[in-house]
Amino acid sequence: MRISLLAYSLVLSAGIALSADMPSLVKSKGCTSCHDVSKSKVGPPFKVIAKEYKGKSDAVQTLVQSMTGGSVGKWQGLAQKYGISVTAFYMPRQPVSKEEAEKIARWILSLE
Numbered sequence: 199m200r201i202s203l204l205a206y207s208l209v210l211s212a213g214i215a216l217s218a219d220m221p222s223l224v225k226s227k228g229c230t231s232c233h234d235v236s237k238s239k240v241g242p243p244f245k246v247i248a249k250e251y252k253g254k255s256d257a258v259q260t261l262v263q264s265m266t267g268g269s270v271g272k273w274q275g276l277a278q279k280y281g282i283s284v285t286a287f288y289m290p291r292q293p294v295s296k297e298e299a300e301k302i303a304r305w306i307l308s309l310e
């Protein structure tokens with residue numbers, strides 16, 4: 199268990215270090231049906247989420263809360279601010295643990 203977890207996080211961080219490609223965790227959780235790294239889909243692109251939250255001290259916590267608890271209505275105004283389209287009013291709670299959500303939040307915030 200310990201070893202497989204370690205191997206898993208090594209693979210994940212290697213993936214992050216090598217490219218801006220989505221980590222397999224994000225792909226395997228179905229996020230891509232609503233999000234792309236840089237294109238508008240149903241939800242905001244991950245790079246635009248990064249722009250909005252980068253540098254805020256509670257950024258990781260806020261994004262973890264949105265992934266594990268859902269998010270409603272935040273991006274209607276933000277979409278206008280960034281000139282993107284967000285076609286759904288809310289994101290339902292996602293099937294990720296708090297630890298997984300934290301990894302994903304850190305990845306999102308690392309995007310340029």
Ligand code: HEC
Nearest residue numbers: 227229232240241261264269270271272273286288289292
């Ligand atoms: C059914 C479509 C859908 C799926 C699936 C989905 N999202 Fe979202 N996501 C949205 C929408 C719509 C918003 C904007 C919500 C809002 O306006 O409050 C959003 C917002 C977000 C935000 C910003 C939250 C905030 O606080 O500003 C993050 C981060 C995010 N999604 C990550 C993910 C990740 C990671 C996954 C996969 C585990 C995922 N989403 C799966 C539709 C989706």
